[in-house]
Every structure is written in structure tokens, then in C-alpha cells.
Amino acid sequence: MGSIRTSVLALAALVFALLVPQILSYYGEDYLIGSASRIAIYALAAMSLNLILGYGGMISFGHAAYFGVGAYVVGIASFHLFDGSTIFGFGGTDAALLSWTLAVIVSALVALVLGALSLRTSGVYFIMITLAFAQMLYFLFVSLEQYGGDDGVIMYNGRNTLPGLDLSDDTTFYYVCLAFLVAFTVLVALLIRSRFGKVLQACRQNEDRMRALGCKVEHYKLATFVLAGAAAGLAGALNGNHAEYVSPDYLHWTKSGDLMIMVILGGIGTLFGPIVGAAAFLLLEEFLPVLFDTANLTEYKEHWRIVFGPLLILVVLFARGGLLGTLATIGGRNER
Amino acid sequence: MSDSPVLQIVDLRKSFGALSASDNVNLEINAGEIHAVIGPNGAGKTTLVAQICGQLRPDAGTIHFNGQDITAVPQEKRPALGLVRSFQITSIFPDFTALENVMMAVQLHSGHSFHFFADAGKEPTLTGPALDFLRVVGLEDAAGNAAYALSHGQQRRLELAMALALQPKMLVLDEPMAGMGTEETNHVIALLSQLKESVTMMLVEHDMDAVFALADRISVLVYGQIIATGSPDEIRNNAKVREAYLGDESLADA
Numbered sequence: 001m002g003s004i005r006t007s008v009l010a011l012a013a014l015v016f017a018l019l020v021p022q023i024l025s026y027y028g029e030d031y032l033i034g035s036a037s038r039i040a041i042y043a044l045a046a047m048s049l050n051l052i053l054g055y056g057g058m059i060s061f062g063h064a065a066y067f068g069v070g071a072y073v074v075g076i077a078s079f080h081l082f083d084g085s086t087i088f089g090f091g092g093t094d095a096a097l098l099s100w101t102l103a104v105i106v107s108a109l110v111a112l113v114l115g116a117l118s119l120r121t122s123g124v125y126f127i128m129i130t131l132a133f134a135q136m137l138y139f140l141f142v143s144l145e146q147y148g149g150d151d152g153v154i155m156y157n158g159r160n161t162l163p164g165l166d167l168s169d170d171t172t173f174y175y176v177c178l179a180f181l182v183a184f185t186v187l188v189a190l191l192i193r194s195r196f197g198k199v200l201q202a203c204r205q206n207e208d209r210m211r212a213l214g215c216k217v218e219h220y221k222l223a224t225f226v227l228a229g230a231a232a233g234l235a236g237a238l239n240g241n242h243a244e245y246v247s248p249d250y251l252h253w254t255k256s257g258d259l260m261i262m263v264i265l266g267g268i269g270t271l272f273g274p275i276v277g278a279a280a281f282l283l284l285e286e287f288l289p290v291l292f293d294t295a296n297l298t299e300y301k302e303h304w305r306i307v308f309g310p311l312l313i314l315v316v317l318f319a320r321g322g323l324l325g326t327l328a329t330i331g332g333r334n335e336r
Numbered sequence: 337m338s339d340s341p342v343l344q345i346v347d348l349r350k351s352f353g354a355l356s357a358s359d360n361v362n363l364e365i366n367a368g369e370i371h372a373v374i375g376p377n378g379a380g381k382t383t384l385v386a387q388i389c390g391q392l393r394p395d396a397g398t399i400h401f402n403g404q405d406i407t408a409v410p411q412e413k414r415p416a417l418g419l420v421r422s423f424q425i426t427s428i429f430p431d432f433t434a435l436e437n438v439m440m441a442v443q444l445h446s447g448h449s450f451h452f453f454a455d456a457g458k459e460p461t462l463t464g465p466a467l468d469f470l471r472v473v474g475l476e477d478a479a480g481n482a483a484y485a486l487s488h489g490q491q492r493r494l495e496l497a498m499a500l501a502l503q504p505k506m507l508v509l510d511e512p513m514a515g516m517g518t519e520e521t522n523h524v525i526a527l528l529s530q531l532k533e534s535v536t537m538m539l540v541e542h543d544m545d546a547v548f549a550l551a552d553r554i555s556v557l558v559y560g561q562i563i564a565t566g567s568p569d570e571i572r573n574n575a576k577v578r579e580a581y582l583g584d585e586s587l588a589d590a
């Protein structure tokens with residue numbers, strides 16, 4: 001990492017990402033811009049999970065909780081503005097600056113509380129307790145009849161508003177998502193080389209040694225948890241806007257699983273792995289069913305996961321370091 | 337501080353089920369001495385080290401360090417008091433380079449690590465001292481090597497460099513020479529006798545040459561009990577020690 005090659009590749013990828021709307025419209029496939037936004041959003045969420053999972057070695061199986069809480073903050077704020085009712089005396093808003101900031105703060109607070117409780121355990125217990133907390137939140141939102149229960153909240157006012165930008169325009173919205181992804185990537189790139197990042201990576205390798213060296217391991221793990229929760233909350237807020245709809249599915253454990261798969265698929269503990277993983281995952285999800293059509297297997301289309309599952313296992317078994325690691329190896333260089 | 341011991345252990349007890357790993361241990365270690373703790377495998381030496389450094393909580397008894405009762409102080413707070421250990425089973429950061437391993441110790445010694453933006457790898461306040469400590473243990477040539485790829489002896493020395501980087505007042509060394517070749521052992525013996533000027537040491541060691549070369553006093557631990565404490569000569573000639581521990585080894589030439 002940090003090599004000239006990586007920088008050149010990252011820059012090329014960025015230029016490509018910036019040109020995606022133009023490329024799509026050149027081929028007359030403008031409607032796919034929504035998929036591009038989704039990739040940017042999930043890449044942001046997966047990258048935040050990678051901080052915990054990849055760099056920190058904490059196997060959190062409940063990351064969708066923060067994604068969902070961020071989305072619900074935006075959904076609930078929009079709901080009350082439309083409905084004319086209030087929550088805690090607050091009449092709702094569809095201003096992005098306020099709504100998204102709230103989403104980040106609330107999901108960070110939830111991460112602070114759940115992290116402080118979960119980090120008292122380790123190993124399998126940690127996996128189970130993060131999963132359990134996320135499912136608790138899932139059922140909490142299912143039980144909120146006011147916000148549609150199972151069905152969730154439709155944002156009747158449409159996407160949030162941002163001064164000077166029209167978020168209802170899909171291309172503009174894509175660029176906003178991309179800007180957040182790029183900003184967070186830069187933040188993580190700095191973070192993992194900083195003193196804080198070194199501590200995090202050292203804790204993953206040898207926690208006992210860190211304690212013996214005088215490190216208050218829990219403080220750093222919790223801080224990482226909160227940061228990752230905040231970023232996942234932002235991703236959730238963006239996804240709520242993208243879909244103009246928020247539901248308990250955002251917090252379901254399968255969503256946490258999807259995020260984990262993206263991280264592992266792309267390359268766990270690497271800077272760009274989660275982006276590659278999110279792109280691969282969502283593109284496969286979108287186009288595998290189409291391939292079934294092309295192969296005259298339309299009746300099996302809904303079982304596209306039958307292909308996806310084994311594909312995933314192959315990557316995990318044979319492509320150590322995920323897709324990114326494999327690309328690097330093919331390119332004649334070993335990451336890490 | 338001059339006449340009271342640096343480390344004072346009183347009536348320490350620790351059991352694992354029916355096994356008494358520390359059976360009423362009393363031990364005083366004075367400022368500036370190298371105090372060796374010897375005893376057969378399974379005597380409870382590592383368990384004692386773990387309690388001194390807070391990795392294990394004793395069942396009963398107290399530990400005072402520089403007059404302060406540290407029995408309940410969490411292990412991560414003890415290095416800041418000046419009490420630092422090394423591990424019998426090498427405990428390093430395998431994916432970091434040798435330099436990064438020591439840099440981590442330097443970094444943790446320098447205060448909290450809530451610094452998010454500056455590249456730690458380029459901070460001279462970390463690399464400079466870390467290189468110095470690698471030099472002290474003779475590992476400067478391997479600074480850029482991944483720690484997992486170092487030889488056993490090099491890893492043992494890295495372990496020591498990390499402990500030194502915390503600038504301890506007292507070092508608790510758990511078999512620092514275990515598995516080292518003669519040349520490396522001699523290097524470490526020379527290093528420890530140099531350090532003696534500035535650091536109090538408790539040295540758990542099986543290598544009797546090293547123990548008798550370095551120790552000012554020796555305590556013998558058998559089945560969780562200290563059966564004797566004294567100067568190397570006293571220990572060498574102690575009947576109980578010979579019977580319980582040194583009996584089958586020739587000490588005449590040690």
C-alpha cells in the first residue's frame with residue numbers, strides 16, 4: 001500500500017467513477033445511475049465495517065443496525081414533516097444538512113452504547129451479542145406501528161433538500177454519494193497510518209501484548225466502533241434518500257451478512273477492498289438474474305443465489321485477500 | 337524509597353482448581369538488584385509474573401510497587417508506573433516489522449494514541465527511539481523485516497526491546513534467554529548487566545550460567561512456594577534447594 005501503482009490505480013478508478021453518468025448516457029442506459037449510487041452507498045457502509053472487522057479484528061455481525069438507524073432518522077424526520085406531527089417536540093425536516101447530521105449523531109450514539117456493552121465480551125460471544133443487539137433493533141422498528149411497522153416509511157416528500165443541489169436529480173445524487181465515499185476513503189487512508197490506526201491494527205494482532213504495553217485496548221476499540229457506526233449511519237441516510245423509503249429490512253441480520261460478504265469478497269483489511277466487494281456484490285445481484293434470462297433459465301431466476309453462493313466460496317477458498325488481492329497477484333504484486 | 341523494597345509481595349495466593357500455583361508467596365525485591373527466580377517447570381514462576389504485572393488477579397495477598405498497593409491496578413495501567421514485563425512465550429505483533437513493533441511500544445509510552453491524521457510511520461519521535469532500542473538489542477539490521485519472519489532468537493530480543501522502550505523502573509523478565517544460542521545468550525547477559533545501573537529486575541530464568549552471572553539474590557520457587565531466598569552462594573549451598581531442585585544438577589561449575 002502507498003505505492004505509486006496503487007495511487008495510479010485509485011486515481012484511474014476515481015476518474016472512471018466521475019465519468020460513470022456520462023458513460024451510461026452514452027450507451028443510453030441512464031437508468032443504471034441508481035445502481036451506481038447504491039454501489040457508492042454500500043461501499044461506504046462496507047468500508048466502515050472493514051474498520052472494525054478488517055483493521056480491528058472485531059467480528060461484528062450487527063453492522064446493519066447503524067445503517068438502519070441512520071436511515072430511520074432520515075425517514076422519521078421526513079415522515080413528521082409530511083404528517084405535521086412531532087417527535088420529542090421536533091416537527092421533522094427534509095433538510096439534508098440537519099437530517100443527515102442527526103442520522104450520523106444518533107447512529108454514533110447507538111454504536112457507543114452497543115459497542116460499550118458488546119466489547120465486554122470476545123470471540124463467539126462478541127459475534128452473537130452484536131447479532132442479538134441488531135436483531136433487537138430490527139424488532140423494535142418492526143413494532144413501531146406509527147412508522148409503518150413491517151412496511152416501513154415512505155418519504156412522500158421525496159429526497160432531502162440541499163442548498164444549491166437538486167438531490168432528486170439522480171446524477172446529482174450519485175455525485176453526492178460518491179463525494180462521501182471519496183471523503184471517507186481519504187479519512188480511512190489517513191487513519192490506518194496514524195497512531196490511532198496503528199494501535200487498532202496492533203490490537204488485532206495481539207491484544208494481550210497491547211495491554212502489557214499499557215494500552216487501554218477497549219477505549220480504542222470503542223472509538224473505532226463509534227466512528228464505523230457513524231459512517232454506516234450516513235450510508236443508511238443516503239440509502240433512505242436513494243430509495244425514498246426506509247424499512248426494517250435495512251437492519252435485518254441478512255443485511256449485516258451482506259456487508260460482511262462485501263468486505264470479505266473485496267479484500268478484508270485493505271483500503272479499497274470494500275469498494276471492490278460492494279461493486280462486485282451488487283453487480284452480481286443485479287446481473288446474475290439477467291444471465292439466467294439470457295440462458296433461457298428464466299424459471300430459476302429467483303434462485304440466482306445458487307450461483308452466487310458457490311462463487312463466494314470459491315473466492316474465499318482460492319482468492320486469499322479477496323478480489324483485490326487476486327487482482328494484485330495477477331498484476332504481479334502481492335498486497336500485504 | 338531507598339531502604340523500602342521496590343516490589344513487595346505479601347502472602348500471595350493463586351490456585352487453579354486444586355492446584356496451588358502461588359502458595360503463600362512472600363518476596364521483596366530491592367532497588368537496583370537483579371533478583372532471579374528459579375524453579376522447576378510448573379513451579380508457578382509465570383503465574384507469579386502474571387500476577388505482578390496484573391494479567392492475573394491473585395486470590396489473596398498484596399503486591400506493593402514503590403510503596404503503592406497495586407494489587408487491584410489493571411495491567412494496562414502498570415507500565416505507566418514503571419512496571420514492565422516480557423513474555424516467556426514470545427508475544428509480538430507478527431504482521432508489523434521489527435521497527436514497527438518497537439515503535440508501538442514507544443508510542444504507547446509517549447501518551448494516548450488518539451491522533452488520527454499524521455502518518456505515524458514518519459514521526460521521527462517514534463522511529464528515532466525505536467531504532468535506538470533495536471540497536472541496544474543488536475537488531476538494527478532487521479528493523480525492516482516482518483516480525484513473524486525473524487528467527488526465534490531475534491524475536492526474543494525484539495520482545496526485550498519492546499519492554500525496554502517503555503523505559504521501565506522495574507523489569508520482570510520471564511525466561512528472556514529461552515531457546516537462544518550461546519552467542520545471543522551472552523549478548524543478553526551483557527545487556528542486562530549494563531541495564532542494572534538504571535533498572536531493577538526480576539529475572540525468571542532456566543539458564544543457570546546466566547542466573548549465577550547476573551543475580552544479586554536468588555529465590556527458589558517449588559510447587560508454588562518460595563523455599564529459599566539468598567545470595568547465589570547461599571542458594572548454591574542450601575541443602576533444601578539442592579534436594580528439591582538443584583539436586584540432580586551439578587552446581588560446582590556454575
Ligand SMILES: Nc1ncnc2c1ncn2[C@@H]1O[C@H](COP(=O)(O)OP(=O)(O)O)[C@@H](O)[C@H]1O
Nearest residue numbers: 352355357375376377378379380381382383384
Ligand atoms: N490458566 C491456567 N489454568 C490452569 N492451570 C494453570 C494456568 N496457568 C498455569 N497453570 C498451572 O499452574 C502451574 C504453574 O504454571 P506456571 O506458572 O506456568 O509455571 P512455570 O512458569 O514455573 O513453569 C502449572 O502446573 C500449570 O499447569
Ligand SMILES: [Mg+2]
Nearest residue numbers: 381382383424
Ligand atoms: Mg513459565
